[in-house]
Structure formats: C-alpha cells, structure tokens
Amino acid sequence: MTLRADLTGLLADADVVDVDIDRALEDEHVRCSAYLRILSVLAAARSRDRDREVVSTILRDPEGSVAKTAVVALVDGIAMKTDDPAEFRRWAAGLMPEMDRLMADGHRGFLHRRIHDWTVYLTILTGRTPAAAEIAGLTDWMQRKIATESTSPPVLAMLTETGRTRKIRNIARNRAGSRAVRNELRPWRRSAMDIPLTEFDPSGDGLVPPAPPPLSEPLPERVVMCFFPEVVDGLPETYGARRIGAYSRELGGHAIYRIVHDGVPVAVFHPGVGAPLAVQHFEKAIAAGGRYFVACGGAGAVRPGLALGHVVVPDAAVRDEGTSYHYAEPSRLIRADPTAVETAVATLAAHDVPHVTGTTWTTDAPFRETPARVGARREEGCVTVEMETAAFLAVATFRGVRFVQYLYAGDDVSGEAWDHRAWTTAAVRPELFALAAETATRL
Known part of the structure; x- marks a missing residue:
C-alpha cells in the first residue's frame, strides 16, 4: 500500500471528506491533522474492533514523529474515556504488536511509557x-x-x-x-454531564463554510492576529503597512494590513475579543490562504508575582469556554503545537526577552473570575487567564494550520482585589508585536 492509498482509505472510512490529499502528502503537519481527525472519529465509536487496523496503517507513515503524535492522541483519548485500568491495559495490549513491529525504538519507548502513565492514572482514579x-x-x-x-x-x-x-x-x-x-469538595475527575458541548462532531462540513474576507490582493500565508488596537492602527506609519482588506462591519470592520518583515510578507489584523468572535476572524483568514499564525495579546496574571509585561508562551489551555468544543473532543486541557512553541521560545531567547511557558486559563466570562475560581486555576498550574487561546489551539489543529501565541502579563487577578496595573497602555505591546511578526516568518 502507498501512503496515498493508506490516507485515502482512512479518510473514507472515517467519513472525513474535506482534506486535500495532495497537500496532506506534501505537508506532514496537514497529514498529522488529518490523522487526528480520523482518530477522533475512531475514539468516539462504541466498538474498538478497528483500532489495531487503523493504528497499523498510520504507523506505516514514513514520518515516524507524525505517526507517534497521532497514536499518542488515540491512547490519550481512550484513556480519558475509560474508568477501568484493567480494561485499558487489555486494549493497549492489542496495539503493542503493531507498535513493536512498526515503530522506531525511541517512539516505541515513548508509547510504552505513555500507556504505563495512563494505567497508573486510572488505578488512582479507582481509589487505589x-x-x-x-x-x-x-x-x-x-x-x-x-x-x-x-x-x-x-x-x-x-x-x-x-x-x-x-x-x-x-x-x-x-x-x-x-x-x-x-x-474532598472537588472530585478529581468531573462527572460527565449531558450537555450539548460534549457532543463533538468531527465532520469538516458545516452548513455555513467560512468565506474569505474581501481582499484587494491575496492574503499572505503568514499572519499575526494582534489584540493591540493602537499597534494595528499605527502600522501604516511604523511599518509602511498597506491596507488590503477589511472584515465585515458585523464582525467589527477590522482592517487587514500587509507588512513586510525581514523580506517576508505578513498579514496583520485585530481578531476581536472573545473566542467566538476571534475564531470567526481566524477561520476566514484560513479560508483566505493563511497557514502560519501568531497571536499576541494581554492576559490576566493568575500566578502571584508575575511582573507586568512578562511574556508568557502558552503550551496548554484550560478549556473554560465553549468554542473549542466544536473543534476538538471534550477534554479539560488542550495542548499547543510543541514545535511552534519551541519556535516562539527560540525567538524570545534570541532577543533576551524574559519569558515563561505554561498553562493559560481560557474563560468566556471575565466578570465571573471569582476568588474561588482563580484560586482553583492557580492550584491547577495556570499562569494567566484570557478569552481565546483554547479556541485558537482547537481551530489550528482541526484546520491543519500552525499556530502559537504570545501573552503578556497585564492586570493582576491573583490577589484579594483586582489590580488594573494600567495594562492596556503597557510599553511592551509594540515590542511584543514585533516579536510576533518575526515568529510568523519562522514558523
């Protein structure tokens, strides 16, 4: 079997119809995204009869890291659906022969450790x-x-x-x-609730497909979604930017600019605040041809002592919003693309910019960041709180584009009272945009 035949068959069996096969064969990131969608359908099925066959097919991919990423996602998904460690061990044992036969030593060892991790996790979950x-x-x-x-x-x-x-x-x-x-006020694993947000549909066909915004010229593949209105408005003067389009007035009418950074064209626009609005801008930019995205914005500091302006690169987000659940299976956390995070961190390090990586808390309700909830998120390891990151990460994975985000510590919600800290006028904002533009050229 060829890679084309393998991928075509997997997509057909999963009823995923909107993947560009040629592009997936050329770009391992697009192919990995396709595998993740296929495995999302597989994990949601009641029967586990086809798991070994599908895993065996994916493990034939010539890019071992792509196959490993996909199979890890399936292992994680099945573990999170299972309450019985013995049942999980039996399921994993059925995959072991394919892993041992087809995977390189390093990747095989990683999968064995992952399965062991989840077995211990589930053992603890049973109370032992x-x-x-x-x-x-x-x-x-x-x-x-x-x-x-x-x-x-x-x-x-x-x-x-x-x-x-x-x-x-x-x-x-x-x-x-x-x-x-x-x-023991908070259960370790939250009980399942019968609410629409848990009804994930992996199909790529929405009744209303995203349409590109009106443009006077093609959108560059590299895009910065900048949450700083004064920076975006000043681009014609500071970067010689050219306005090439705008979003509809219903979405806020935000202008779309084209700048050139280190000889590379980059599109820039303000995506709007809040996951539903920001994702509409994101989706339309993807439909217009955007493939490499960097977002830059501010966030509330959840970790005490995080200095105003300190840069944070989220490597995961707590999904306390609704939009991400329409693009990814329900889960408490969603993780960032590790390669994109490494690129962002390398850019910061090259400029000696102090920074941290960590989990951010994405919420839909900033006026309901109560002391108890902030404390719970801090105990969970969250560094910041904002309103878009979880949704951005879910969309990027679902659509097969590269994405990373820069946040800077703005207002402080870590104490007993809110501290505004004049965060909307912090001097770090233009510098953070410049770093985002540079990162967009390197993704």
Whole structure:
C-alpha cells in the first residue's frame, strides 16, 4: 500500500471528506491533522474492533514523529474515556504488536511509557494507591497531571517527596494542604454531564463554510492576529503597512494590513475579543490562504508575582469556554503545537526577552473570575487567564494550520482585589508585536 492509498482509505472510512490529499502528502503537519481527525472519529465509536487496523496503517507513515503524535492522541483519548485500568491495559495490549513491529525504538519507548502513565492514572482514579516506585517511575508529564488533579492525600504526599521536579513537588505540597483536598469538595475527575458541548462532531462540513474576507490582493500565508488596537492602527506609519482588506462591519470592520518583515510578507489584523468572535476572524483568514499564525495579546496574571509585561508562551489551555468544543473532543486541557512553541521560545531567547511557558486559563466570562475560581486555576498550574487561546489551539489543529501565541502579563487577578496595573497602555505591546511578526516568518 502507498501512503496515498493508506490516507485515502482512512479518510473514507472515517467519513472525513474535506482534506486535500495532495497537500496532506506534501505537508506532514496537514497529514498529522488529518490523522487526528480520523482518530477522533475512531475514539468516539462504541466498538474498538478497528483500532489495531487503523493504528497499523498510520504507523506505516514514513514520518515516524507524525505517526507517534497521532497514536499518542488515540491512547490519550481512550484513556480519558475509560474508568477501568484493567480494561485499558487489555486494549493497549492489542496495539503493542503493531507498535513493536512498526515503530522506531525511541517512539516505541515513548508509547510504552505513555500507556504505563495512563494505567497508573486510572488505578488512582479507582481509589487505589499505587506503590511509591510506580509513582516515582511516571513521566514528568503524568506526575504533574496527577499533582494538579488528584485529591488523594497519599498520592499527593508521595509526589511531595518523590516528584521529579521542584515544580511538581510544590504543586503536590500546595494541593495536599488545600481545603478542597482536605474536605474532598472537588472530585478529581468531573462527572460527565449531558450537555450539548460534549457532543463533538468531527465532520469538516458545516452548513455555513467560512468565506474569505474581501481582499484587494491575496492574503499572505503568514499572519499575526494582534489584540493591540493602537499597534494595528499605527502600522501604516511604523511599518509602511498597506491596507488590503477589511472584515465585515458585523464582525467589527477590522482592517487587514500587509507588512513586510525581514523580506517576508505578513498579514496583520485585530481578531476581536472573545473566542467566538476571534475564531470567526481566524477561520476566514484560513479560508483566505493563511497557514502560519501568531497571536499576541494581554492576559490576566493568575500566578502571584508575575511582573507586568512578562511574556508568557502558552503550551496548554484550560478549556473554560465553549468554542473549542466544536473543534476538538471534550477534554479539560488542550495542548499547543510543541514545535511552534519551541519556535516562539527560540525567538524570545534570541532577543533576551524574559519569558515563561505554561498553562493559560481560557474563560468566556471575565466578570465571573471569582476568588474561588482563580484560586482553583492557580492550584491547577495556570499562569494567566484570557478569552481565546483554547479556541485558537482547537481551530489550528482541526484546520491543519500552525499556530502559537504570545501573552503578556497585564492586570493582576491573583490577589484579594483586582489590580488594573494600567495594562492596556503597557510599553511592551509594540515590542511584543514585533516579536510576533518575526515568529510568523519562522514558523
């Protein structure tokens, strides 16, 4: 079988009809996005009979990292749907022969560790306490996940002592002493609710497809979505920008500019505040030909002591909004493209810009950021709070485009009272836009 035949067959079986096969064959990122959509359909099925066959087909992909990313997503999805560790072990055992036969040693080892991580996670979920050696043998990722989510005092106590990093040990220590854990007020895994947001449909065919905005010339492939209106308005003067279009008045009428950064054309526009509006701008820009996106904006500081203007690169987002659930399976977190995050971090490092990577909290309701909710998100490891990142990440994965975001610490919600800190006039904003434009040329 050829890669074309494999991909065509998988897409047909999953009833995913809007993937450009030729582009997917040329671009491993587009192909990976297609695999993720196929596996999303597979994970949602009641029967697990086809899992081994589909995994075997994907593992024939010549790009081992693409196949690994896709299979990890399936393993994660099945684990999050399963309550019984023995059932998960049996399911994973059915995939092992294909992994061992087709995967390179490094990727195979990663998958084995991932399966072990989830088995321990599910064991804890049943109320049992694993041996200390099992906790100590978990990956950093799973140790942090358990430290952030578990309400088991014995498990948190073990992570306080044996967590692999200081951050993991501190999270476990702080949560072990929290009122929520002491009183067991918050279940570790939230019970499923019968609400429309959980009814994800992976089909790419909406009744109303996104249409490009009116443009006087083609949109550059590289795009900056800038939340700073004074920066966008000043582009003709500061960058010699040319206005090439605008969004409809119903969406706010935001202008679309074309600048040139280091010889590379870059489109720039303000996407509007809030996930539903920002995603409409994002979708239309993708429909117009945008493929590499960087967003830059401000965010509230959830972590105490985060200085005004400190740059944050989100590597994950807590999905406390609604839009992302129409583009990705329900989950508590959605993760950023690690390669795009590495590019952003490298750009900051090249300019000696202080920065952190971490989880952001995406909410739809800024006036409901209550002290209790802020405290809970801080215990969960969130650095910032904003209104778009989770949705941006979900759309980027669903549509197969590259995306990364820069945030800067603005107003402070980490204390007992809100501190505005004059964040909308912070001097960092033009500099952050310049970094975003540079990053867009490097994605």
